[in-house]
Every structure is written in C-alpha cells, then in structure tokens.
Amino acid sequence: MKKKVISKKRRKAGPGKVALKSTVTRSPKSTEMKHLSWDTVEVEALSPLFHRQLIVGKEIMLARILLKKGCLVPWHSHVNEQVSSIFGGALKFWIDGKEIVVGPGQVLTIPPNMPHKAEALEDTLAIDIFSPPRADWINKTDSYLRK
Amino acid sequence: MKKKVISKKRRKAGPGKVALKSTVTRSPKSTEMKHLSWDTVEVEALSPLFHRQLIVGKEIMLARILLKKGCLVPWHSHVNEQVSSIFGGALKFWIDGKEIVVGPGQVLTIPPNMPHKAEALEDTLAIDIFSPPRADWINKTDSYLRK
Numbered sequence: 001m002k003k004k005v006i007s008k009k010r011r012k013a014g015p016g017k018v019a020l021k022s023t024v025t026r027s028p029k030s031t032e033m034k035h036l037s038w039d040t041v042e043v044e045a046l047s048p049l050f051h052r053q054l055i056v057g058k059e060i061m062l063a064r065i066l067l068k069k070g071c072l073v074p075w076h077s078h079v080n081e082q083v084s085s086i087f088g089g090a091l092k093f094w095i096d097g098k099e100i101v102v103g104p105g106q107v108l109t110i111p112p113n114m115p116h117k118a119e120a121l122e123d124t125l126a127i128d129i130f131s132p133p134r135a136d137w138i139n140k141t142d143s144y145l146r147k
Numbered sequence: 148m149k150k151k152v153i154s155k156k157r158r159k160a161g162p163g164k165v166a167l168k169s170t171v172t173r174s175p176k177s178t179e180m181k182h183l184s185w186d187t188v189e190v191e192a193l194s195p196l197f198h199r200q201l202i203v204g205k206e207i208m209l210a211r212i213l214l215k216k217g218c219l220v221p222w223h224s225h226v227n228e229q230v231s232s233i234f235g236g237a238l239k240f241w242i243d244g245k246e247i248v249v250g251p252g253q254v255l256t257i258p259p260n261m262p263h264k265a266e267a268l269e270d271t272l273a274i275d276i277f278s279p280p281r282a283d284w285i286n287k288t289d290s291y292l293r294k
Contacts, residue, residue, distance in 0.1 A: 033243045034256040057256045059206070059278040060230050083207050085274070096180045109181040109204045127232070131206040131278045 017075040017115040018144060024079060025135035029058045038064055046145050047071075049120070054137060061133035067091065067120035075117040076144055080130040082110040089124030093117070164222040164262040165291060171226060172282035176205045185211055193292050194218075196267070201284060208280035214238065214267035222264040223291055227277040229257040236271030240264070 034055070041053040041064070049071035053064040067089070075094075084091070086102045093100045093108060095116040102108045110116055136142040181202070188200040188211070196218035200211040214236070222241075231238070233249045240247045240255060242263040249255050257263055283289040 030256075031258045032256075033258060033261060035247050035249065035253065036256075037253045039252060055230070055254055055256065057228055057230055058258060059228050060256075060276055062230060062232070062254065062276070081204055081206050083202070083204055083209060085209070100182050102182065105186060106182065106184045107202050107209065109177075109179075109183075109202065109207075111178045111180060111205060114180060129207055129209070129276055 014115060017077065019113070019115075020076050020078045020136060020142075020144070022139075022141065023134050023136045024132050025138065029133075030056060031058055044140075046142070047147065050145060052137070056133050056138060059131050059133070061130045061137070063128040063130070063134070063137060065124075065126050065128060067124045067126070069120055069122050069124075071120040071124075073118040074144055075115055077113050077115040078134065078136075079112050080132055080134055081112050083129040084108045084110070085127045085129070087125045087127065089120060089122040089126075091124050091126060092119045092121050161262060164224065166260070166262075167223055167225045167283060167289075167291070169286075169288060170281050170283045171279050172285065176280075177203060178205055191287075193289070194294065197292060199284070203280050203285060206278050206280070208277045208284070210275040210277070210281070210284060212271075212273050212275060214271045214273070216267055216269050216271075218267040218271075220265040221291055222262055224260050224262040225281065225283075226259050227279055227281055228259050230276040231255045231257070232274045232276070234272045234274065236267060236269040236273075238271050238273060239266045239268050 036055055044052050046052060049068040051066040055062040085107050086104055088104055090101055090103050093116055183202055185200060191199050193199060196215040198213040202209040232254050233251055235251055237248055237250050240263055
C-alpha cells in the first residue's frame, strides 16, 4: 500500500532510481536584485547530517549545503540541470555508470534527468546550482532527503 | 564613424549604458556530465586586470574571475540572469540606483536586462553564474571587457 502511494508521487528512472516530480515551480519568479550574505541566510536542517541554505533568483538557484561525513543522498533525478562546486571535504557521486569523488576546487555538471546518488566521504561544504530553481527544495517537499 | 559601427552591434540601455546583443547561443548545448577542476580549466586574460575561466553546461555557465584592484567593468546589461558570488576581495557595483560593495561570503543576484557596472576595490576572486550561458563570453566577442 505504501509503495502504491509513493508510485503516484514519483516516476521511476530505473532500478532503485527515483525521477522526482514537481521540481519546477509555476509560481511567479523573483526578478529583484538581491544582495545577500550567506551568514544571514536561514540554515535548514533536513537531517542531523544535511544542512542547507538557499538563494533563489529567476532561473538560477544557489544551495549552500553542509553534509556531515556519512550523509547519503539516495538515487534520484530531476529535470533541473545541476552544477555542484565543492569547497571543502569530498563528495562521492554514482552517476552515468561511474563513481566520481569530487573534492575542493572541483566542479561536477549534471545534465537534466541524469540519475545520481551521493555520499559525503568527509564533512563537506558545497554550493549546488540548479536551473530552473528546485521547487521541491523551496517548498520543502523533498522527502527523499529527510530520512 | 566608429560610433555608427558600434551602434549596429549594441543597443543602448540608457545614458552611457550598453545593452549587449548576441549574449545567448543558438548552437546545440552541452548535455554531458563533466567532472572538472578549476586548476586545469584554461585561464583567459582579457586584459592585464581581468582573468577568467569558464565551465559551460546546458542552461548554467560558471565563470571564475580574477580581477586586479582597479579593474573597471563598464555599464552594460544582458538578457542572461547573473548571480555573482565573491570569495575574496571586494567588488563595487553600480546597479538599480544603488552603490553596493560585495565582499567575501556575499552574493549579488542581477535580474535579466538590469544595467550594471563594477569596480574591483581590491584584488577579487568571484564566481559569476549566468543562465543561459553568455554566448559573448564563450565566443570571445565581449569587446567591452577587452580595453
């Protein structure tokens, strides 16, 4: 029964891989100029291992994420393009048939709809960029991360 | 005569402000996953004061820029949304009727078509994000920066 409910909300992207729906907002998008400091942007704790801050523009969203060692992001995909920049620590990705460890000073570009999972090998600071902005992150409907 | 040639290539965004044309590519866009290190991305010297590296995705472009103190970016605008993150130094913007100094740990979001100019108050390291990617930066037709 539980599986049936989940299947209504998500499409499968392959064995064990979830293609997330509702990741693009249809509501009016910000067109204001904003000057912000990460120090004053709300920090959201999705789990004890996953903390996140968001800066949302019109077509660009920045997510500053702090992952504790051992944090697992399960298999998923989304229509939003993603570019992950690592500033500290190490984040291991399973993507496109490969295992890739992304470290400080490195960048991973993830095309739309490409399934991926990740694990923090160390405490990790990253900035993930999405286009368009991730509606599920803005609306806090990203239950796959809140376990 | 020179002015006439320039006026064919650019539209004015207001007194002394240039609305850049040809900043969006019509060519096929990258949909590959890429794992890159800034250490190995080509560094382009636009002037003695302005060095730049590019990582280009489908709808997201990252430009890592190193501006020497005193570097001036003249008034311009573009249809591409811009988000500037500062990692070292200080970059002063004239934008939306305001003068704003953006420092380390700070972010400025610039909506599409909003005229702005900038000056590096110190040697500055920034990552500018554009969506869609800046065709004039990719094609090196950004003559307004090469003075």
